[in-house]
Amino acid sequence: MVDRLANSEANSKRIGLVESCFGAAGQPLAIPGRVLIGEGVLTKLCRKKPKARQFFLFNDILVYGNIVIQKKKYNKQHIIPLEGVTIDTVPDDGELRNGWLIKTPTKSFAVYAATATEKSEWMNHIGKCVRELLQKSGKSPTGEHAAVWVPDSEATVCMRCKKVKFTPVSRRHHCRKCGYVVCGPCSEKKFLLPSQSSKPVRVCEHCYGMLSGSLGRQSESMSRSGANFNNTLSDDDDDDDSSD
Template identity: 60%
Template sequence: MVDNLANSEINLQRIAAVENCFGASGQPLAVSERVLVGEGILTKECRKKPKPRIFFLFNDILVYGTIVINKRKYNSQHIIPLEDVTLEVLPDTNQVKNRWMIKTSKKSFVVSAASLTERKEWIGHIEECVRQLLEKTGRQPTMDHAAPWIPDRATDICMRCTQTKFSTLTRRHHCRKCGFVVCGVCSKHRFLMPRLSTKPLRVCGLCYKQLLAEKEEEAEKERQKSEKFHLERPVYDPSSEEDSDKSDDDSEKAEQLPMGNEFYSSDVSWSAFHR
């Protein structure tokens, strides 16, 4: 069904309508073979509190944004490549039902649908689009996912030292590695994680130690690999003697080669290069 809609007039009109709703703040979405599979409002668990967000499922990307006027205007567009997506069903809480997690290598977050049926439909369609996309590209599913941020409201104290209480003056911070809510003292370190950002990111003390250990382990592997390469490489000892004319003089059968000006004026080429 999706393949039949590709490049059809109705599909192009639907995609154009989504682009118009995001306006100049959004990126162009009309690409050859791209199909709008479905759309709807889901509740996204944000840092402060759950908020409604508009979601658009295409056969290769998942797009979501903030609702300004429903079906007319959206902003804060986010685009997630589906080949980077893995889903995980989550249990209900007292406040939120029909939850599941959208996990990617750069960002992971929790959403919920209005009903169990809607959740099944969303998960089913997303997983089918991911399956078809991976089958087409030949890629393997992503196994390394970013940790979701634990909402601020989940704790009143630092989740690392368990001593610092948060207040108006004592801010909450999030470790970009584990997603824990931590105090400033417990997250004073920064670490470069190219998968997430080109700049060093805030991490808690525990994750900082783990990341350093992983980096040192990787450096040790590279050192051992380099040593093995040099050990296996043949070694050639240069001659300790100066170049001597004696062998040329003593050899009666030595070929007579041109010398001096004769060498430079010869029509014969004495060099060869292999291409």
């Protein structure tokens, strides 16, 4: 069915409408073989609070953005290649129901549908698209994913030292490796996580210790084999704790 729709006029028009809703700031989405499978509003669990986002599922990518005017205008377009996606169901928790995790090497987050049926349909369609892409490419499923950030509201004190209480002065930070909400003193270190950034990013003391130990063992092993290994930590501040 997807192959039949790929070159259809109806599919081209649908993709064209999505592009027009994102305007000039959005990336072009129409390429040969791409099919728009479905779309809808999902609640994305962001750092500050859950927020409504418009999602579009294509046969090879997942696109989402902020809703400016429903069905007319969206901004802050995000494009996620489906080959690197893994999905896992999330248990219902109070008002947060019908959720699942979208995990990728660069970013992972939870989304929630309005009904259990909608959740099932989204997960089934995403899973099918991922399986078909991997089958065509012959690649294996991605084994490593970025951590899902713990929402700010779930941590009143540092999740590592358990001592520092968060205030307007004592800010919350997120470890890019484990996703924990941590205080400044517990997250002074940075480490290069190539799948997430081209420069070192903030990590907590616990994760820095594990990463440094692993790096040291890898460096020693490569040194024995005659290979050169260089790791440079940047002094640039990468505290990009955005609300989304």
